[in-house]
Amino acid sequence: MTAVSDHVVQQVPGTDVGTGRGEGGHPRPAAAGPTTFTPEHGDVYVEPGLTPLAAREANRSALTALLDTAGVAHFAVRGTSDHGTVIAVAEEDRDRVLAVVFRGLSQFPGHLSVIDPDAPRPAKPVSSRDAKAWRTVNGARILQISWYRTDPGRHLLLGHEYGCAIEFWQRHGTHLVAPRANRATWAVAADGGNVLGAARLFSRFVSDWTPAPLAPALATRPEFLVHCADDIAFPVDAVYTWVDGDDPAWKQRKAQAKGEVYHAESASDARFISRDELRYSVRSIHLFAPWIRNIYIVTDDQVPPWLREDVPGLRIATHREIFRNPADLPTFNSHSIESQLHHIEGLAEHFLYFNDDMFMGRPVAPHAFFTPTGTARYFPSRNRIPQGPVAETDTPVDAACKNNRALLLERFGRVITQPMEHIPYALRRSAMEEAERDFPEAWARTSASRFRAMTDLSPTSSFALYYAALTGRAQPGSMPFTYLQLAVPDLADRLQRLLDGRDQDTFCLNDAFSTPEDIEAQQELLDGFLDSYFPTPSPHER
The missing domain is CATH 3.90.550.10 (Spore Coat Polysaccharide Biosynthesis Protein SpsA; Chain A)
Structure with a gap:
């Protein structure tokens, strides 16, 4: 989260503010309005009422809407970052996932990074307009996707840390296995069904009293519905x-x-x-x-x-x-x-x-x-x-x-x-x-x-x-x-x-x-x- 310097504002075509969808039925970053183009930040969407939690939820909902249009099954993961969210998909759906993500980021450019859990430091996000952003996605175990947002006065910049990560979970026998550690489990039943999990399970910045529009319950797996030793559930x-x-x-x-x-x-x-x-x-x-x-x-x-x-x-x-x-x-x-x-x-x-x-x-x-x-x-x-x-x-x-x-x-x-x-x-x-x-x-x-x-x-x-x-x-x-x-x-x-x-x-x-x-x-x-x-x-x- 940083301050935003002055820059030229241009209008994003084809956005339908309030519906969550752009042209062709593709999802857009929530409440996307004008976008700014700067060498430092790339595309930045102006969003009234901006908060870190709103940016986080908008990125998650935009990405899951893309997956839904392609019929890709997914579930929320209890990740180790409180700022962003994590969505799991099966490795066998990789081609469909990458295709729909590419289409979505082509219509509404954002930022992309490949996460290597074993790397000494995280990779820097790259604008989805840049061909370099797509060079290593085919074999990536984890992708982080975001649409940068700022307030109308351009004082805040909520960037890649508020994005949504897609993890490709591999099938091993009767289980799907995670590509990296999370807060609850390495594996879930491959044929298990989704359940709703309270928003506070997925970020320590959220409680049971956070307004639901900013922190809705998420579709997840039963394995994540555990009360961990480091959870705070009291008001x-x-x-x-x-x-x-x-x-x-x-x-x-x-x-x-x-x-x-x-x-x-x-x-x-x-x-x-x-x-x-x-x-x-x-x-x-x-x-x-x-x-x-x-x-x-x-x-x-x-x-x-x-x-x-x-x-x-x-x-x-x-x-x-x-x-x-x-x-x-x-x-x-x-x-x-x-x-x-x-x-x-x-x-x-x-x-x-x-x-x-x-x-x-x-x-x-x-x-x-x-x-x-x-x-x-x-x-x-x-x-x-x-x-x-x-x-x-x-x-x-x-x-x-x-x-x-x-x-x-x-x-x-x-x-x-x-x-x-x-x-x-x-x-x-x-x-x-x-x-x-x-x-x-x-x-x-x-x-x-x-x-x-x-x-x-x-x-x-x-x-x-x-x-x-x-x-x-x-x-x-x-x-x-x-x-x-x-x-x-x-x-x-x-x-x-x-x-x-x-x-x-x-x-x-x-x-x-x-x-x-x-x-x-x-x-x-x-x-x-x-x-x-x-x-x-x-x-x-x-």
């Missing part, structure tokens, strides 16, 4: 906390709230600015984590103006709904709000907590955050928690970490030394419930702090993670990520590197100290960056 939800700091009613509640602010950062206006990051963070889940079951947005009776509340899969949860003690409201303290997240009705046992400035940066599987047995992963920072008790000079973050450390040392006899990175926090609902029961006074004190206070815990970003670890429900992990503070002089260059690379699993665009003079210039940069990085609206946008 994972996402939770956000969000505030619109420009809302007059919210401003009035804040002005009337009583409570002493001990540190300037605690009430900094930058902490409450809504830069529309939430819209793009939800887009990042739609694009790169379609396995999320439900998204909950926790607000102080606010609804983002862009949000559609009538689309399943996302719900507003108000402070009034989740706070056990109504006297703690209103609150303007994220620690307070986070201490109540596990009270969201219907929340899954396993969930990711996002600040609204956290984003998925590329397709990420749930395995990055949880093990198949349900153990959560946490991501310790390279920083260290300052030594000694809480001091008046501590930042709110350091004070909360010290409070966490003292309680956990008393309870478990272990000393925590590291805060967490700004990566979505993988949490266990049961661990938070137990932590609240084990430390009722500290939990209630944090809940009652209207602004960040010296006595706060940091429930989600540290305490609950370490509590889960010390009770056997979490373990340390690592992932490629970027933390970017917006109040830096080279913000434009850093955003451009992040956009060009697209090589981080997650990233955070944090803002705690920007001045009003900074915000306008930052917003212009952010608008361009976020629109380019996440060009596809989620279903939850108006």
Whole structure:
């Protein structure tokens, strides 16, 4: 997945958008529109609503439709790549398969590569217009076929990794034998029939809660309908906390709230600015984590103006709904709000907590955050928690970490030394419930702090993670990520590197100290960056 440079656009003849068929009844890449021709990429099809999962499914459906027109039997294989799909055909059908693939790629040019399972590195894809692409297909054990796709703004390029591989399985006695290893079996019954297999069997980027049009059940063999040791079948939800700091009613509640602010950062206006990051963070889940079951947005009776509340899969949860003690409201303290997240009705046992400035940066599987047995992963920072008790000079973050450390040392006899990175926090609902029961006074004190206070815990970003670890429900992990503070002089260059690379699993665009003079210039940069990085609206946008 890369960015697409500017290039000339031409129209593909004979496409019938919406039917899945082109001239002569041959299949076409789904939603194919204009195509671009560049020396680097070859043919690229423009597709509205583009996501990695949509590109993957479009390539698979286009290829299986070609096989269906030729009457070639096929079944889906549980391949080892999460990005693309794998289709098996019998070796005896090779001639018919190659003939129909050649016809399809002649009408709608794409890309082709021959996969040698024993080669030290994969072969590069070649445009199907190039005669070199066809030189070795006659004896190939595996072919990878794709139609490159981009969004209408040409910000994303979803290429060969989202293609569909055709494996030629050889008959040995009563079985068909695979040309390479997959996730389940080397052989299936040669005369066996197909059954439907859940989409999550064929990619870890898919769950049972992914919308069916993007992840339909696939025709496969019974041998693949096994629950493997590395499968994640439990639901994972996402939770956000969000505030619109420009809302007059919210401003009035804040002005009337009583409570002493001990540190300037605690009430900094930058902490409450809504830069529309939430819209793009939800887009990042739609694009790169379609396995999320439900998204909950926790607000102080606010609804983002862009949000559609009538689309399943996302719900507003108000402070009034989740706070056990109504006297703690209103609150303007994220620690307070986070201490109540596990009270969201219907929340899954396993969930990711996002600040609204956290984003998925590329397709990420749930395995990055949880093990198949349900153990959560946490991501310790390279920083260290300052030594000694809480001091008046501590930042709110350091004070909360010290409070966490003292309680956990008393309870478990272990000393925590590291805060967490700004990566979505993988949490266990049961661990938070137990932590609240084990430390009722500290939990209630944090809940009652209207602004960040010296006595706060940091429930989600540290305490609950370490509590889960010390009770056997979490373990340390690592992932490629970027933390970017917006109040830096080279913000434009850093955003451009992040956009060009697209090589981080997650990233955070944090803002705690920007001045009003900074915000306008930052917003212009952010608008361009976020629109380019996440060009596809989620279903939850108006």
